[in-house]
Amino acid sequence: DAGVIQSPRHEVTEMGQEVTLRCKPISGHDYLFWYRQTMMRGLELLIYFNNNVPIDDSGMPEDRFSAKMPNASFSTLKIQPSEPRDSAVYFCASSSSYYGYTFGSGTRLTVV
């Protein structure tokens, strides 16, 4: 099992540009989560999906953020337009029902 796969590992972009983060969950896991981690705020849940359907997006900071899960093996988190305050590590995690999550390696986003 390759685990949760995220890409890219690092992203540096200019303010105002569109950023797309990608995630491939573990096969068979029916839940997918997007988290953001900063020193100030810790791990924050942005959105999560169950069987490809968004369940709770109350953590999405604003309309600039959007997430999709077109099938069971792929999800994207898009920021458009990006701002310097979006700089953080973005984690994708997946789980099967009531077990703990498995996290991907994360994408370190820097917006300059």
Place this chain on the structure above:
Amino acid sequence: QKEVEQNSGPLSVPEGAIASLNCTYSDRGSQSFFWYRQYSGKSPELIMFIYSNGDKEDGRFTAQLNKASQYVSLLIRDSQPSDSATYLCALRNNAGNMLTFGGGTRLMVKP
């Protein structure tokens, strides 16, 4: 009040000692509790989970849960320098499969 509270540390212990990491929570509906370890620059990895009151042991790690006191802890016996990391407490309530994380406690084990 935050849903999950942890002392940010750092907690410093000598090699071979017992490290005690604590977590309190506010939601009495919380059903299950998880401890994650996160090395600097890495992603969180699951160490243990506990559902029932009492102790659960796994190697050098023991998780303790007291739902009446809304308290969960992680004990690390025979601490090693390789245990130096941030330890995140997380809980799940009965409303779904969403985990809420505490801010983490940074542990430093000194040789």
